[in-house]
Amino acid sequence: MTRLGDLERAVMDVLWDSVPGTSGGSTVREVADALDGRELAYTTxxxxxDRLAGKGMVQREREGRAWRYRAAASREAHIARLMLDALDLGGSRDAALVRFARSVTGTEAEVLRAALGKQAAASASGGETLTDRVEAPTADRSGRAPVADEAADR
Structure with a gap:
């Protein structure tokens, strides 16, 4: 399970909040500047x-002498991966899912129903399902493939 420390989360928030498709990522300096209220050294x-790249959380591309970094997966895909990893902690997955379903609000339940309805319809018609659309990052340390990004459905 890829848990993020406080600073890693702040850095990922900067990358996740950058407008996708309008840039090729962010440099270290741009990320450091975006971390408002934190007096961090460039090297930090x-x-x-660099550690996030090693964990597969970010992708980097050389630009001259610098690197440009971008999130390897969306915030939503990361959260979904954490939820799935939590289900693997033991016990009954079914019981955990039922308990989760009982804890969501009415609006959240409607979102889940709609997503499950789309999934069932796509499966029945032989079309692409939510789990067929997988983002670019490689499998995590457990060897499990990344989670599909449901943000594209919105």
């Missing part, structure tokens, strides 16, 4: 980004 931010 560079180390965090």
């Amino acid at each position: 931010v560079m180390t965090v980004l």
Whole structure:
């Protein structure tokens, strides 16, 4: 399970909040500047980004002498992966899912019903299902493939 520390989460929030498709990612300096209220050394931010790249959380691309970093998966895909990993902690997955379903609000339940309805319809018609659409990052340490990004459905 890829849990993020406080600083890693802040760095990922900067990358996740950048407008997708309008840039090729962010440099270390741009990320450091975006971390408002934190007095961090450039090398600290560079180390965090390097570690996130090692964890598969960010992708980087060389631009001259610098690197450009971007999130390897959306925030939603990361959260979904954490939820699935939590289900693997033991006990009954079914019981955990039922308990979760009972704890969501009415609006959240409607979102889940709609997503499950789309999933069932796509499966029945032989079309692409939510689990068929997988983002680019590689499998995590457990060897499990990444989670589909449901944000595209909205």
